[in-house]
Amino acid sequence: MTSNELAQRDEQSAVATTEPALAAPTPAPGTTALMAWAQEADLAYQMAQKLANTSFVPQSLRGKPGDITAAILAGSELGLKPMATLKSIDVIQGTPALRAHAMRAVVQKQGHQIELVESTPERCVMRGRRKDSDTWQTVEWTTGRAQQLGLLNKDQWKKQPQNMLVARATGELCRLIASDALHGMPYVAEELGGTVHAEVVPQQAPLSVAAITAPAPQPEPAPVADSGYSVQLGGNGEWDEDAAAESVDWPEAAQPGSAA
Numbered sequence: 001m002t003s004n005e006l007a008q009r010d011e012q013s014a015v016a017t018t019e020p021a022l023a024a025p026t027p028a029p030g031t032t033a034l035m036a037w038a039q040e041a042d043l044a045y046q047m048a049q050k051l052a053n054t055s056f057v058p059q060s061l062r063g064k065p066g067d068i069t070a071a072i073l074a075g076s077e078l079g080l081k082p083m084a085t086l087k088s089i090d091v092i093q094g095t096p097a098l099r100a101h102a103m104r105a106v107v108q109k110q111g112h113q114i115e116l117v118e119s120t121p122e123r124c125v126m127r128g129r130r131k132d133s134d135t136w137q138t139v140e141w142t143t144g145r146a147q148q149l150g151l152l153n154k155d156q157w158k159k160q161p162q163n164m165l166v167a168r169a170t171g172e173l174c175r176l177i178a179s180d181a182l183h184g185m186p187y188v189a190e191e192l193g194g195t196v197h198a199e200v201v202p203q204q205a206p207l208s209v210a211a212i213t214a215p216a217p218q219p220e221p222a223p224v225a226d227s228g229y230s231v232q233l234g235g236n237g238e239w240d241e242d243a244a245a246e247s248v249d250w251p252e253a254a255q256p257g258s259a260a
Contacts, residue, residue: 044072047082056083060091067091077183078106090189097189098182100167107178114173116166124165128177139173141165156193164190 048068051057061068068086074096075085088102098106104114111131117138118125127138143152143161146168151157157164167190175186 040076041069041073044076044082045069048072051086057086058090061086071096074183074185078181078185079109080106089185090193092189092192095187095192096185097187097192098185100170100188100190103174103182103188104170107174107181110178110181112178112181114170119162119166121162121165124162124169126166126169126173128173130177137173137176139169139176141169141172156190167191 045065048065052061052063052065052068057068061071071089071091072082072085075082075089078098080088080102084102088099088105089096090099091097107128108114112128113131114126114128116124116126122143124141125138127136129136143165146152146157146161146165151164152161167188171186171188171191174182179186
């Protein structure tokens with residue numbers, strides 16, 4: 001091989017070694033964000049497994065690493081750190097909800113203003129405004145309003161009506177002035193915990209085949225009064241409308257601007 005051939009061969013080799021390697025395709029921005037979220041979810045689940053049975057986890061989440069993971073991720077979107085999330089979010093009948101103090105903190109962290117104007121066991125007045133607005137929005141909750149929704153017979157309303165009024169006012173006001181800050185978690189835990197659909201209903205045992213195929217029991221005849229044939233609901237032998245109303249468990253009706 002001549003010297004010219006050797007020189008040409010070395011030149012070709014040098015050119016080949018300096019050519020850039022083919023770059024890997026750049027993932028789409030949405031794919032990159034999803035991959036980052038998946039990695040965050042994996043880390044959150046590892047953390048949840050370690051915390052699931054500790055006293056730092058609320059009773060509604062204890063022993064449920066999957067639900068704890070979802071709560072941590074949801075809290076992260078609200079700007080809450082993991083341990084703060086576990087003290088701020090409750091899961092009631094499968095629905096995650098912020099506690100009232102946490103909802104106020106989330107809204108105030110965004111720069112919006114909330115003020116407690118008046119708070120008594122019978123009345124709560126709160127007002128708030130967005131950080132870029134001069135207009136104040138006022139919300140008032142009273143025991144009369146709670147009575148209309150059938151809330152006053154609930155256990156928490158009997159024990160601490162003042163706190164429950166504040167919680168209701170908090171949820172309504174935050175939804176009114178800063179719904180964008182709540183990221184799909186618009187209700188406070190006290191709202192859901194005080195309504196019929198959020199109460200724990202005991203599970204009934206499944207019916208047996210014999211119970212399903214058995215004939216329906218015949219209704220017993222109404223008792224006959226001495227003075228006639230009226231149903232004995234009242235002490236005087238006449239129809240007692242108050243007693244009849246108390247015997248019916250009427251469901252609550254959702255009102256505009258309030259949690260069902």
